[in-house]
Amino acid sequence: MVEQAKMSVLLVLPIVLPLLAAALAIIAYNHRTLQRIVAVGALIAVVADSAFLLVAVERDGVQSVQMGAWPAPLGITLVVDMFSALMLVISMVTVLSVLIYAIGQPGVDHDQPVFHPVYLVMTAGVALSFTTGDLFNLFVAYEITLAASYVLITLGGRREQIRSGMTYIIINLLASTLFVVGIAWVYAATGTVNMADLAVKIAQLPSGTQTALSMFLLVVFGIKAAIFPLFFWLPDSYPTARMPVTAVFAGLLTKVGVYSIIRTQTLLFPQNRPSTILLVCAGLTMAIGVLGAIAQNDMKRILSFHIVSQIGYMILGLGLFSVAGVAGTVFFIFHQIPVKTALFLATGLVEQSTGSTALSKVGGMIRRTPLVAGLFLLAALSLAGIPPFSGFVGKLGIIQAGFGAGEYAIVGVSLVVSLLTLFSMIKIWNGVFLGTPEDPTLRLASATSEERLSTPVLMRGATVALVGVTLAIALFAGTLFDLSERAAQGLLDPSAYIQQVLG
Amino acid sequence: MSFFSALIVAVLFSVGVYLLLQRTLSRIILGLALMGHSANLLLMVVGGRAGKAPIVGAFGPEDTVADPLPQALALTAIVISFGVISFLLAIAYRSWVLTQNDEVEDDVEDARIAQLGEAEMRRWWSRPR
Numbered sequence: 001m002v003e004q005a006k007m008s009v010l011l012v013l014p015i016v017l018p019l020l021a022a023a024l025a026i027i028a029y030n031h032r033t034l035q036r037i038v039a040v041g042a043l044i045a046v047v048a049d050s051a052f053l054l055v056a057v058e059r060d061g062v063q064s065v066q067m068g069a070w071p072a073p074l075g076i077t078l079v080v081d082m083f084s085a086l087m088l089v090i091s092m093v094t095v096l097s098v099l100i101y102a103i104g105q106p107g108v109d110h111d112q113p114v115f116h117p118v119y120l121v122m123t124a125g126v127a128l129s130f131t132t133g134d135l136f137n138l139f140v141a142y143e144i145t146l147a148a149s150y151v152l153i154t155l156g157g158r159r160e161q162i163r164s165g166m167t168y169i170i171i172n173l174l175a176s177t178l179f180v181v182g183i184a185w186v187y188a189a190t191g192t193v194n195m196a197d198l199a200v201k202i203a204q205l206p207s208g209t210q211t212a213l214s215m216f217l218l219v220v221f222g223i224k225a226a227i228f229p230l231f232f233w234l235p236d237s238y239p240t241a242r243m244p245v246t247a248v249f250a251g252l253l254t255k256v257g258v259y260s261i262i263r264t265q266t267l268l269f270p271q272n273r274p275s276t277i278l279l280v281c282a283g284l285t286m287a288i289g290v291l292g293a294i295a296q297n298d299m300k301r302i303l304s305f306h307i308v309s310q311i312g313y314m315i316l317g318l319g320l321f322s323v324a325g326v327a328g329t330v331f332f333i334f335h336q337i338p339v340k341t342a343l344f345l346a347t348g349l350v351e352q353s354t355g356s357t358a359l360s361k362v363g364g365m366i367r368r369t370p371l372v373a374g375l376f377l378l379a380a381l382s383l384a385g386i387p388p389f390s391g392f393v394g395k396l397g398i399i400q401a402g403f404g405a406g407e408y409a410i411v412g413v414s415l416v417v418s419l420l421t422l423f424s425m426i427k428i429w430n431g432v433f434l435g436t437p438e439d440p441t442l443r444l445a446s447a448t449s450e451e452r453l454s455t456p457v458l459m460r461g462a463t464v465a466l467v468g469v470t471l472a473i474a475l476f477a478g479t480l481f482d483l484s485e486r487a488a489q490g491l492l493d494p495s496a497y498i499q500q501v502l503g
Numbered sequence: 504m505s506f507f508s509a510l511i512v513a514v515l516f517s518v519g520v521y522l523l524l525q526r527t528l529s530r531i532i533l534g535l536a537l538m539g540h541s542a543n544l545l546l547m548v549v550g551g552r553a554g555k556a557p558i559v560g561a562f563g564p565e566d567t568v569a570d571p572l573p574q575a576l577a578l579t580a581i582v583i584s585f586g587v588i589s590f591l592l593a594i595a596y597r598s599w600v601l602t603q604n605d606e607v608e609d610d611v612e613d614a615r616i617a618q619l620g621e622a623e624m625r626r627w628w629s630r631p632r
Binding site (some may be wrong): 023136139140145146147150151154157159160162163165166167169171174175176177178180181183184185187188193236239295296297298301 | 543597611616
């Protein structure tokens with residue numbers, strides 16, 4: 001009983017703590033230092049709490065709490081299995097690093113009193129979407145995250161931000177409306193929105209109804225996750241926000257979409273697996289994302305197209321629907337969240353010291369800031385999947401699973417895309433870090449030498465920490481891959497999940 | 504489910520989609536609002552037959568009351584779309600202040616890349632061979 005009470009507290013903390021901290025940060029509207037202490041304190045506590053949850057899940061299996069003690073399937077259930085726990089830990093670590101980076105960067109939270117409250121609300125939304133066991137509650141979690149992200153992406157109100165923020169909001173609002181429609185259909189067919197209960201009841205539906213529901217939810221989450229052909233909004237809208245905001249969106253928001261695809265496709269529709277369509281979408285997402293990246297001439301835009309491309313690998317692993325494939329996907333997402341964020345943070349350091357991220361304008365950064373060059377290189381090699389970095393382990397897992405399933409065509413595509421990823425990382429490297437020094441019209445030329453080289457220590461520190469996390473993932477790849485495998489087993493055979501929720 | 508409610512859902516949705524495909528922001532926002540209404544109405548439709556207020560024991564036996572869950576879901580969805588549409592209107596106003604028109608703008612960087620691509624194409628076709 002005590003154990004159960006303790007677990008219920010641990011499970012709600014990742015959602016409640018950031019929300020309380022957000023309220024405090026609104027009260028401390030004009031006290032920036034107080035806001036910072038509250039925000040950082042809350043996120044450190046959430047990171048510790050998610051680590052506890054991971055340990056608890058590792059030891060005792062799936063954990064769940066019924067909100068307000070309403071028995072499932074009547075009330076809202078929060079569930080943490082291995083997959084959610086892994087996602088929760090890595091995303092909270094990433095959110096914390098980006099917050100510290102944002103505090104360090106001049107002009108992000110300084111003249112924006114709403115930054116901290118909104119950022120914390122977004123964190124709560126992300127945590128809720130990873131832990132909820134209720135389809136409608138997942139919609140609410142999405143809306144919490146998105147409402148906060150709408151404010152973050154347009155914070156500052158520059159013309160460029162308003163233009164792209166508008167696209168972002170409209171697309172996401174459309175996806176949310178479709179999600180409500182999807183929930184209505186699911187409810188009409190089954191009479192429940194609890195996911196564990198749905199897993200039981202959807203299995204009794206006619207196969208045509210199952211396919212319709214499954215495809216509809218795939219489209220809804222496909223927009224959020226930016227898979228082909230629903231990705232076009234992403235490379236346009238992400239690069240215009242402030243760098244910490246872009247970094248945290250790049251790291252987290254699309255992955256929340258991928259998480260939902262994996263959760264719904266494995267838990268709700270186990271007899272009706274859209275393997276072929278997922279594999280085709282995965283191949284096209286990878287290929288078109290990376291080809292789009294090659295055409296771009298700005299670091300932020302190149303990296304934004306790579307977000308799309310990497311989503312393809314995650315869908316590929318899922319599309320195989322084998323323990324090996326899904327384990328590869330889980331590991332790959334776990335590695336991708338900090339790596340992608342670290343790349344954007346390093347790009348932010350370049351922008352901070354030169355005032356631009358255009359390949360044609362910046363150059364010779366390796367001599368000016370070798371630290372930034374080193375950080376970018378480590379993260380870029382990991383993204384491209386060069387051994388011994390973490391990206392290699394994830395891609396190897398997925399590709400091996402692909403060979404195991406005999407899907408040679410898609411494995412071939414993924415290998416070519418990997419090479420093209422490396423090519424476009426080299427393009428950034430040659431343009432920004434090697435090459436001739438920058439355009440004299442940039443801020444760099446007019447600034448004194450100290451001004452141009454010094455990026456605030458918190459910004460550098462946060463980037464170093466996050467790159468450190470990606471190296472640690474490579475170092476402990478064995479343990480993490482074992483955990484990913486257990487997560488995959490739990491996903492493909494959700495009986496423990498259903499048992500835990502319905503009792 | 505009555506035929507009329509289903510028809511209203513369908514009409515609202517199609518009008519919403521039509522408005523969403525327009526080029527002016529005010530129409531797009533109206534379209535999104537209509538689609539939101541349509542989705543909420545759909546939630547009510549799937550709740551099954553109409554009935555008495557769903558308060559246990561207050562209005563007679565349980566099988567005469569309406570299903571409360573879709574009502575709760577629709578209420579939540581209404582509040583959320585109200586908030587987001589208000590924010591969207593504020594952004595649209597900001598856009599109007601900045602650009603003095605109501606049209607959706609194109610992505611500048613994207614247009615530039617497309618131009619580069621076309622130039623490259625022309626050079627390729629007119630190369631000496």
